[in-house]
Amino acid sequence: MKEIIDQLIKFRDDRNWKQFHTPENLSKSIVLEAAELLENYQWGTMNENKENIKEEIADIVAYCLLLCDCYGFDIKDILKEKIEKNEVKYPIEKSYGKSNKYNKI
Amino acid sequence: MKEIIDQLIKFRDDRNWKQFHTPENLSKSIVLEAAELLENYQWGTMNENKENIKEEIADIVAYCLLLCDCYGFDIKDILKEKIEKNEVKYPIEKSYGKSNKYNKI
Amino acid sequence: MKEIIDQLIKFRDDRNWKQFHTPENLSKSIVLEAAELLENYQWGTMNENKENIKEEIADIVAYCLLLCDCYGFDIKDILKEKIEKNEVKYPIEKSYGKSNKYNKI
Amino acid sequence: MKEIIDQLIKFRDDRNWKQFHTPENLSKSIVLEAAELLENYQWGTMNENKENIKEEIADIVAYCLLLCDCYGFDIKDILKEKIEKNEVKYPIEKSYGKSNKYNKI
Numbered sequence: 001m002k003e004i005i006d007q008l009i010k011f012r013d014d015r016n017w018k019q020f021h022t023p024e025n026l027s028k029s030i031v032l033e034a035a036e037l038l039e040n041y042q043w044g045t046m047n048e049n050k051e052n053i054k055e056e057i058a059d060i061v062a063y064c065l066l067l068c069d070c071y072g073f074d075i076k077d078i079l080k081e082k083i084e085k086n087e088v089k090y091p092i093e094k095s096y097g098k099s100n101k102y103n104k105i
Numbered sequence: 106m107k108e109i110i111d112q113l114i115k116f117r118d119d120r121n122w123k124q125f126h127t128p129e130n131l132s133k134s135i136v137l138e139a140a141e142l143l144e145n146y147q148w149g150t151m152n153e154n155k156e157n158i159k160e161e162i163a164d165i166v167a168y169c170l171l172l173c174d175c176y177g178f179d180i181k182d183i184l185k186e187k188i189e190k191n192e193v194k195y196p197i198e199k200s201y202g203k204s205n206k207y208n209k210i
Numbered sequence: 211m212k213e214i215i216d217q218l219i220k221f222r223d224d225r226n227w228k229q230f231h232t233p234e235n236l237s238k239s240i241v242l243e244a245a246e247l248l249e250n251y252q253w254g255t256m257n258e259n260k261e262n263i264k265e266e267i268a269d270i271v272a273y274c275l276l277l278c279d280c281y282g283f284d285i286k287d288i289l290k291e292k293i294e295k296n297e298v299k300y301p302i303e304k305s306y307g308k309s310n311k312y313n314k315i
Numbered sequence: 316m317k318e319i320i321d322q323l324i325k326f327r328d329d330r331n332w333k334q335f336h337t338p339e340n341l342s343k344s345i346v347l348e349a350a351e352l353l354e355n356y357q358w359g360t361m362n363e364n365k366e367n368i369k370e371e372i373a374d375i376v377a378y379c380l381l382l383c384d385c386y387g388f389d390i391k392d393i394l395k396e397k398i399e400k401n402e403v404k405y406p407i408e409k410s411y412g413k414s415n416k417y418n419k420i
Contacts, residue, residue, distance in 0.1 A: 035245030043414035058187035082163035099358035140350030204253035268397035292373035
């Protein structure tokens with residue numbers, strides 16, 4: 001992952017784009033790409049386009065990695081921490097086979 | 106990353122949640138988490154909460170990794186492919202210091 | 211407003227589109243149009259396009275009116291009810307000049 | 316509708332909130348409320364909450380009306396214009412019973 005993060009940062013810096021990459025602008029961009037991903041399923045699943053889905057996931061994760069760079073977060077660390085929190089929020093016996101939110105289980 | 110992906114899948118399967126994780130439902134979930142991230146900047150930057158931002162980024166990337174699992178995508182491969190495409194769409198000389206979309210440069 | 215709602219419903223029914231207009235699909239569509247509106251401000255305000263903004267607002271409100279039609283909601287009634295609720299949630303003296311959410315005032 | 320718009324503006328001005336209501340902030344807010352609406356259908360339709368759906372639709376439309384106020388748009392006019400444009404983009408004979416986007420019909 002380190003290598004890809006370095007490529008993303010180089011891509012950004014080669015174009016002098018850091019000035020646009022405020023946390024707020026990156027967060028808006030993540031929402032926009034997430035909506036483009038969702039467009040594949042707007043009216044159901046008959047129009048999904050796998051090549052486009054690949055690109056939209058890549059865009060979302062790329063912006064997330066650039067946002068981590070802004071704040072000095074390590075993506076692996078924050079994922080591990082979140083999984084640990086979710087293990088507490090969603091104990092297996094209470095959430096097995098249920099899609100309810102943690103505050104409704 | 107492989108280790109984290111395995112943890113995410115184990116978390117999902119321990120709870121028998123694969124049934125809820127259709128590509129469409131995961132895409133909706135990515136949008137929802139992206140909006141929660143954006144909420145940190147709703148009225149500007151005075152209410153941003155770094156602990157919350159960490160968690161929202163982790164949620165977004167976790168759902169992206171689970172969506173990759175649905176389609177059999179490798180996150181590193183799709184990120185590399187997208188960076189290569191973007192290098193063609195956004196040549197340095199044309200996009201240096203500009204935030205315009207590729208179809209407006 | 212009644213006249214416009216009738217036009218929207220006629221437009222939908224002339225094309226036999228009610229089958230696609232489930233509440234869930236309309237909600238996804240509202241998110242997609244909202245993201246297209248936000249795209250005008252992705253990197254700040256220098257790329258905003260007023261003609262496009264007009265169209266995106268119209269798309270969002272049109273889908274909201276069609277969603278009201280699904281549930282039998284009257285848009286004026288639900289707006290009035292929400293304003294009344296917000297008057298309780300955000301008393302003037304506590305929220306004057308502050309952008310905090312009601313649970314943080 | 317005029318009466319409701321006046322109420323919304325009075326609500327905003329009584330709290331001195333116009334300073335927060337830039338077009339960009341309102342657009343972010345519309346996305347956030349749209350995501351809260353979508354949350355009703357995150358894992359399908361078994362968790363939908365009609366009272367909450369009412370409130371989210373009201374929030375979305377209220378922010379749209381406040382955004383119209385920023386730009387001096389009349390909501391009825393922009394809805395009428397959009398319906399006329401859509402009649403050209405989606406001719407009945409070509410779009411009858413199809414959910415395809417106008418550029419794919």
